[in-house]
């Protein structure tokens with residue numbers, strides 16, 4: 272009997288624990304967001320986080336986007352050539368990148384960089400009593416450490432993805448014209464004629480959500496870390512893993528929402 | 533207006549706090565008179581830091597009362613609690629300086645947070661406070677990571693006193709310093725507290741330091757205050773536990789728990 276019940280009990284505990292954690296994360300996010308509407312505002316800290324996300328992630332995201340665009344052209348050309356439909360390559364590339372690959376790949380790259388750095392910085396502050404020190408220095412740590420970072424994540428990611436979109440399409444165009452013999456003007460015309468405003472917007476909405484999630488998981492894991500250097504290391508790992516998985520899961524949810532319309 | 537004897541600055545009654553199954557505070561009672569300097573003694577892990585964190589509101593007790601100026605702080609709303617926090621200074625055990633900010637911003641952090649000073653004036657103000665703890669104004673431009681342990685303690689002390697609090701807590705201010713630097717820091721603490729006319733609560737397990745800083749002393753053991761008395765009598769107080777602790781004897785009523 273125990274053999275049957277134990278795994279069930281473990282599963283139940285796991286589900287309950289997961290729900291409790293999700294609830295705590297949601298409360299944490301709501302509290303931080305509420306601070307965005309009450310002074311004092313920490314513009315300087317917002318700017319610092321913004322530059323960290325938007326500017327310093329630029330090289331990684333740019334490289335990812337360019338190579339993705341290049342590969343996408345080769346692969347789709349292989350596929351479409353079998354149906355004599357290579358004219359659709361440009362359309363496929365621009366749609367995949369703006370709607371899907373731009374936000375998701377940029378999101379995953381930023382998850383690695385930013386949620387790790389937020390978790391490590393805030394986690395170190397937690398285990399060295401710096402967060403308690405903020406409270407004794409008349410400063411709300413949620414307002415000071417968390418709120419500016421969440422805002423920066425939601426605002427900076429779409430900008431980063433605009434760049435990723437452009438570079439991804441450029442990467443595709445480069446290979447299409449140089450290697451596959453497409454006519455440059457024709458390829459670009461096919462790209463832009465086909466692209467709709469909604470395609471770009473849906474990608475940018477995704478980007479904003481992903482940026483928020485990355486910042487949220489980074490700050491939450493850091494804020495709740497305990498147990499010295501090892502605890503901070505664990506918090507960093509958890510932040511990267513959970514934000515990456517959440518990006519992929521939310522990507523499906525958001526895509527389905529846009530799909531339904 | 534009642535006298536200090538009638539209304540202690542800080543009054544704790546039956547404060548209990550457990551972390552998981554571990555009962556860290558098990559009914560702490562403590563009175564600290566206005567303007568006096570109280571030293572809390574006790575072994576490592578006996579709950580000294582948790583006691584102060586309860587008064588500061590960083591840890592919420594499971595039970596008991598904590599009064600500051602006769603007001604139960606555990607029942608205060610958020611705003612009143614913050615207003616009380618504005619009048620309290622704290623020096624953390626490991627300094628807890630913000631390593632992302634230069635020293636001058638650390639020192640003036642609370643004044644800036646309360647808008648009592650502009651950023652333009654903060655550097656000059658930081659230089660004044662740093663001078664009080666024996667540091668040159670140029671230290672203000674450094675990052676906390678560039679400072680030695682003794683200098684970090686001084687900066688942490690400067691940060692704790694910069695907003696002129698009327699209650700100050702010092703958590704092991706001299707631990708990890710050489711004896712001379714320890715004596716210097718003790719001297720600075722006594723001077724600063726006297727100048728502010730503040731009430732001070734210090735944690736230490738250094739007897740020389742306890743006698744230098746404290747008017748009164750209390751000893752915590754197994755989650756309770758087992759003794760309170762004048763700091764000058766430490767070592768010959770007549771209480772077997774306190775004397776064992778003060779004189780560092782291996783045999784006595786206190787059994788070191790190596791493992792819980």
Ligand SMILES: Nc1ncnc2c1ncn2[C@@H]1O[C@H](COP(=O)(O)OP(=O)(O)O)[C@@H](O)[C@H]1O
Nearest residue numbers: 551552556574575576577578579580581582583
């Ligand atoms: N936030 C916390 N979570 C869990 N346990 C804690 C926490 N803070 C303190 N403790 C435990 O409480 C005990 C007393 O800690 P503390 O007050 O820091 O000791 P000390 O007297 O050396 O300052 C220790 O055993 C510590 O592990």
Ligand SMILES: [Mg+2]
Nearest residue numbers: 580581625703
């Ligand atoms: Mg301690």
